[in-house]
Amino acid sequence: xxxIGRGGGxxxxxxxxxxxxxxxxxxxxxxxxxxxxxxxxxxTLSDLVADLxxxxxxxxxELTVWDKNEFLNLLSSRISxxxxxxxxxxxxxxxxxxxxxxxxxxxxxxxxxxxxxQRFDNLFRLFENSGKNVLEKLKNSLSFSLSRLESMSPLAxxxxxxxxxxxxxxxxxxxxxxxxxxxxxxxxILKDGSAFVKVENVKKSDLV
Numbered sequence: 347x348x349x350i351g352r353g354g355g356x357x358x359x360x361x362x363x364x365x366x367x368x369x370x371x372x373x374x375x376x377x378x379x380x381x382x383x384x385x386x387x388x389x390t391l392s393d394l395v396a397d398l399x400x401x402x403x404x405x406x407x408e409l410t411v412w413d414k415n416e417f418l419n420l421l422s423s424r425i426s427x428x429x430x431x432x433x434x435x436x437x438x439x440x441x442x443x444x445x446x447x448x449x450x451x452x453x454x455x456x457x458x459x460x461x462x463x464q465r466f467d468n469l470f471r472l473f474e475n476s477g478k479n480v481l482e483k484l485k486n487s488l489s490f491s492l493s494r495l496e497s498m499s500p501l502a503x504x505x506x507x508x509x510x511x512x513x514x515x516x517x518x519x520x521x522x523x524x525x526x527x528x529x530x531x532x533x534x535i536l537k538d539g540s541a542f543v544k545v546e547n548v549k550k551s552d553l554v
Contacts, residue, residue, distance in 0.1 A: 348377050350392060351383060352517055353533040353535060363381075382401070382405065403535060432477070509534045515530070523550050
């Protein structure tokens, strides 16, 4: 999955997303592309050829990350469906075996049929228990992986009250105060939108 995005800006700021080389690359990409350029009112050629358009970068994160509870509910539903199908198959086989045992032609070797039926029941219980253990381990592993992905997603960081700062002049994310100068114009991306700020002073932390 590829997300191309930028906060709001003027037509000139967003024009790079109308360039032919980028538009062709998005259209021919073998991987799904989500375009999240500018605000909802802004439309670029990259938006038109992308697999999915998001109104903002924050919305792109929401659209591309699975909801944990929804995924676990779907997984639980599939596991229940598999267990039901297995039960149906084995119960049907037991019924057919029982009917065979009642036929006159099998009246004499009842002990053999009973023994095989017992073996069948034992194998079924073994298979059922093993299958449930494997499915439970898979469910727990997927739940743990989803929790880690959720905690590392940009949206989770924004939801904890943090903001992502971008230099409006370069479009790059600001990672350290060493990249800032007085009067620099920045875009602060929050969980529900963006704000544009201007640097009045730069102070380096003594803790670093």
